[in-house]
Amino acid sequence: MVDDRKLAVLRAIVEDYVSTNEPVGSKAITERHNLGVSPATIRNDMAVLEEQGYIAQPHTSAGRVPTDKGYRLFVDRLSQIKPLSGAERRAIETFLAGAVDLDDVVMRTVRLLAQLTRQVAVVQYPTITHSKVRHVELVPLTDRRVMLVLITNTGRVDQRVIELPEVIDETRIAHLRAVLNACLDGCGLNQVPETVADLPERVPAEDRPVAATILSVLLETLVERHDEKIVFAGAANLAAAGDFTVGLRDVLEALEEQVVLMRLLGETSDTTAITVRIGSENPYTGLRGTSIVAAGYGSGGKQLARLGVLGPTRMDYPVTMGAVRAVARYVSQILAAS
Amino acid sequence: MVDDRKLAVLRAIVEDYVSTNEPVGSKAITERHNLGVSPATIRNDMAVLEEQGYIAQPHTSAGRVPTDKGYRLFVDRLSQIKPLSGAERRAIETFLAGAVDLDDVVMRTVRLLAQLTRQVAVVQYPTITHSKVRHVELVPLTDRRVMLVLITNTGRVDQRVIELPEVIDETRIAHLRAVLNACLDGCGLNQVPETVADLPERVPAEDRPVAATILSVLLETLVERHDEKIVFAGAANLAAAGDFTVGLRDVLEALEEQVVLMRLLGETSDTTAITVRIGSENPYTGLRGTSIVAAGYGSGGKQLARLGVLGPTRMDYPVTMGAVRAVARYVSQILAAS
């Protein structure tokens, strides 16, 4: 039922609608794409496409507009991801290479992506789950307080102040630190709980209460950091687009809800491939009318987290997907190198 | 020329306009505030106020609207900061008390302020300048790399990976760490440069190149962190307000420009008092139509940074100022306690 020409018509509708932001009619198609047939023929095809649910008309007798289902077909079968230009690639590379630490990498990435796609960019901090302990540090602050600093191989640093149950001097702290590091060095974060389970037995009896306190804070830190931070940038692009029939407000609200964002980016968990979620495919009702293009990134084959952009359903998918893919790759490189 | 009744009229106009979002006419004033005079009298007063530039009419024969100058007079002489309710105070207190680290404090503060004022909240991270070194840590990563961790008394932690000019073993690192801490413990961050100036002479000759490298990174960190981070929240409130004749986009852009934000919050530097900048008083052209209410906060009398909210010129100044002041105080308390 859906032959090649009908697909070509659908493609034409998507492309024209994306570029003009106006419903596209049969005549416009014959003019801009030479399919070698007359408007009447196109109309017949469009009638079929509409019946199938790929396109719709905003009002009787206006041009056609792709539906979410239409965009879906377009993304899946009718478009090719458009690679970036050489200049763009170089710009990305040099921009990201200037980053000094993890925070900076994430910050630069999100801004870059926003600028590149002229959309709202979203970047999840690398998940701690797959990373490894590089070093644990105990810093005495006062005689009843130490600061626990946890450094992972992704360059991430978490710190926590701990109130100790008793006064303890520096040499004992130093000993605890040594034991902790001996245990945990190189340990995957998700294995930390098992690894430290028997640790209290490996310190002098007098130190056990302190060790227990420290461990409980350490474990708590791991759990808490598990709900990861997400940052976004480029909200101004939303306002500029001018689309969003209604609900720029809803979109902004969603962006500030870490949990919602997380679900949007993260549900398709472990793939590094590009995933696209279009309009109503999207679980959150406030985000009808918006699509999400996301990809995983991470160092050394292991996926750490996801990044992507959020924009109106009416977006240029090939270009956007190209940008997201490229940025994901470069960030992965940068993280692997550092 | 501007007698008491005229001021009362101005106050009435500001209050009514803020609450109704519609130009207010002479009749409305006599109805809602009993000034004991007739509409005609009010009209005469309004004519004078308009001539002086305190109010304006959007079109001939519509009601009056306060000008920026009118709001200014209102804020300076006609309004009193409105304290929060007891319930609100308690809510603030418990919400902020739950914070686990500096990042968390800042994050909670900005969200709290946004929710409380239903406006965009902006919080500057505590300036490093006035804080002191609590601990410097050198963590060996590989034999040519160490991580420098700088912990300050505000709970802030900065870290940097350093590539060393030569291979160096752990005992030498430990020695360097000890020297560094001996030098710097308790040292004000702004005094660090002088303090470490002669430090290379206090280590064995063989360690001097390494020490120099580390110091240069340390100083660099101080400089870089000096341009402080700013976070905001509540952008959705902007869209909800529906005001902003034109330029929600401009506002969003400004919010993402750290530099602009910094100037908005920070120009009135060292006072802990509440400062209000109204519409055109504001240096940035994209922010005509928006006002900023800001206050300094910090631990123990020393001001560390600023926080505030940004909203339409047509905002409820007394309430907003009350909220900003309260939040600034509580954050200061929290920081002082930790």
Add this chain to the structure above:
DNA sequence: CTTGGCACTCGGGAACACAGAGTGCCAGAC
């Protein structure tokens, strides 16, 4: 299966009138 022709349907813009809110001004009252 494609094409040209044709009647039909809406949306959106222009022209217009109208009600209502608010003003400015003036002459008279306190």
Add this chain to the structure above:
DNA sequence: GTCTGGCACTCTGTGTTCCCGAGTGCCAAG
């Protein structure tokens, strides 16, 4: 001198009507 009621005037915003044009669906012929 200050306040007040009255009155004419000036706008904006809204609702109505009308018309144009783009685009469609259908049909009959190639």
